[in-house]
Amino acid sequence: MAAALLEFGYLFAVLAVVGAVALRLGLSVIPLYVGGGVVAGPYVAGRFGLPYVPNGEVVTILAELGIVLLLFFLGLEFSLDRLRSSGAKIGRAGVIDLAVNLPIGIAIGLVLGWSPVEALLLGGIVYISSSAIVTKTLIDLGWIADPESEPILGTLVFEDLAIAVYLAVVTSLVLGGDGGVAAIGRSLAIAFGFLGLLFVAVQYGTALFARILDVENQEAFVLRALAVVVPISGAALALGVSEAVAAFFVGMGFSTSGHRERLEHLLVSVRDVFAAVFFFWIGLGTDPTLLAAAAVPLAIAVVLSTPSKVLSGYLGGRAYDLSAHRSLRVGVGMVPRGEFSLVIAALAATGTTPVMREVIPAFAVGYVFVMSALGTVLMQRSDLVERLVFRGGETDGEASAESA
Numbered sequence: 236m237a238a239a240l241l242e243f244g245y246l247f248a249v250l251a252v253v254g255a256v257a258l259r260l261g262l263s264v265i266p267l268y269v270g271g272g273v274v275a276g277p278y279v280a281g282r283f284g285l286p287y288v289p290n291g292e293v294v295t296i297l298a299e300l301g302i303v304l305l306l307f308f309l310g311l312e313f314s315l316d317r318l319r320s321s322g323a324k325i326g327r328a329g330v331i332d333l334a335v336n337l338p339i340g341i342a343i344g345l346v347l348g349w350s351p352v353e354a355l356l357l358g359g360i361v362y363i364s365s366s367a368i369v370t371k372t373l374i375d376l377g378w379i380a381d382p383e384s385e386p387i388l389g390t391l392v393f394e395d396l397a398i399a400v401y402l403a404v405v406t407s408l409v410l411g412g413d414g415g416v417a418a419i420g421r422s423l424a425i426a427f428g429f430l431g432l433l434f435v436a437v438q439y440g441t442a443l444f445a446r447i448l449d450v451e452n453q454e455a456f457v458l459r460a461l462a463v464v465v466p467i468s469g470a471a472l473a474l475g476v477s478e479a480v481a482a483f484f485v486g487m488g489f490s491t492s493g494h495r496e497r498l499e500h501l502l503v504s505v506r507d508v509f510a511a512v513f514f515f516w517i518g519l520g521t522d523p524t525l526l527a528a529a530a531v532p533l534a535i536a537v538v539l540s541t542p543s544k545v546l547s548g549y550l551g552g553r554a555y556d557l558s559a560h561r562s563l564r565v566g567v568g569m570v571p572r573g574e575f576s577l578v579i580a581a582l583a584a585t586g587t588t589p590v591m592r593e594v595i596p597a598f599a600v601g602y603v604f605v606m607s608a609l610g611t612v613l614m615q616r617s618d619l620v621e622r623l624v625f626r627g628g629e630t631d632g633e634a635s636a637e638s639a
Contacts, residue, residue: 239293246288249275250511263368263611265573266604268511272518273600279523290519294512299478301513302581303468304506305574306479309366309395310486311495321389328386328551329393332569335547337362339539343532352408353590356583357532359405360599361540363398365573366391367510368607372614373568383564386555390548390569395483398575402477402582403430409586410475426476433467433484444492457501460489479578510574517577520584521600522593529598536598537605544569563624567617571610576603 253267272288273279280287288294340361344354369391373379378387403426436443447463450456464485471481489498526533545566552562580599583591613620 242288245275245286246294246512246515250515254511261615263371263571263573263607264511265365265368265514266607268514269518269577269600269603272515273521273523276519278521288519290516294516294519297509298513298516300465301509301511302479302578303464303482304502305367305510305513306482307464307486308499308506310483311490311498313392313395313487313490324386324555325389325393327554328390329397331550331554332390332394332547333362333397335543336540339543340536343535343539347532349590350588352405353588353595355405355408356579356591356595357598359398359401359579360572360576360595360602361536363394363572363575364391364544364569365571365575365607366395368571368573368611369568372571372611376614378564378568381561382557383552383561383568386551386557386565387548387568389555390551399480399483402480402579403427405579406477406582407475409582409591425474429471429474429476430480430484433481437484437488440488441491444488445494448489448492448494448498453501456497457505460498460502477582514577517581517596517600521597525593525597526601528594529601533598533601533605536602541570541606541609560621560625563621564617567613567620570606570613572603572606
């Protein structure tokens, strides 16, 4: 017991240190949390005979809670009414984003000789932007009040919904892939049946969600929320459905209950702690020596997917009738990758092939490192990007006049 407590103390000490470094450098904490896990894990510290955090069952469970709470919070930001009101614009920008970026990762995997399922996993990692990093940077830079925030957030909404379907499909393919087409079909039927029930609950269960949280005591309030989202996510996982998708739907259910702001206020610290453990856990399971095997797809993905995200974001901004100047900002704002790419990597690690278990997780760690840091810097230096792209075209003053 004492040894386990010391291990967890070491885990949180590393998280605290790398978090402080990230804040000092003005970078996203996500890649540094993952890096902390790599350094403090069995593949680095353990190999050099230093104290390390083992990748045990308890850490894995805490990391699963991090996934659940991350997606639960994203679900809280959405409601069916909100999706209906902005559906046309969100759909146009989202389809452009999906059509441009998902095939790039799939194509890279197929060119490298990977199986279709492995290539599909790579496609998802490359496709999905980081809602957490993008949203936080929008707030930090003051873009949240600018016109470009609407297509950025709208595209993120589309991505989150698309990735819910994607995860349901690839979870069935990865976990049911050994049983042939029939087993995959059964897995997909179970997955979509379960998600269908959750959708009905979101559509018609507003009063029930409100009654569950109708309590003044803060402790009871938090426990009731967790007593809903965690068991449902666990049931989903037991059925071969992504626990992240289930948590997303539960969050959508609570979003219209009248308790959304209180949930966000009381659970945000809990979410952040477990999310940090999740990113750390990804690092624990990553052998840095395997990064060499992922170096080629990583280099190709960074070179191809950075301009592709800028292009798709630019076209999405134009679909919202923004100027070229502001549309370029939309594209730059979509570059960071983060939590969802790592969720897909964690799913891949449960697969049966060496590419799934070793190469894809290592690729995802390296990719998130590069793209989260690069995306954050590009957003911070968007003025330089605009000058390089337009070179005497539309000016900052013209864009400011447009917003006025």
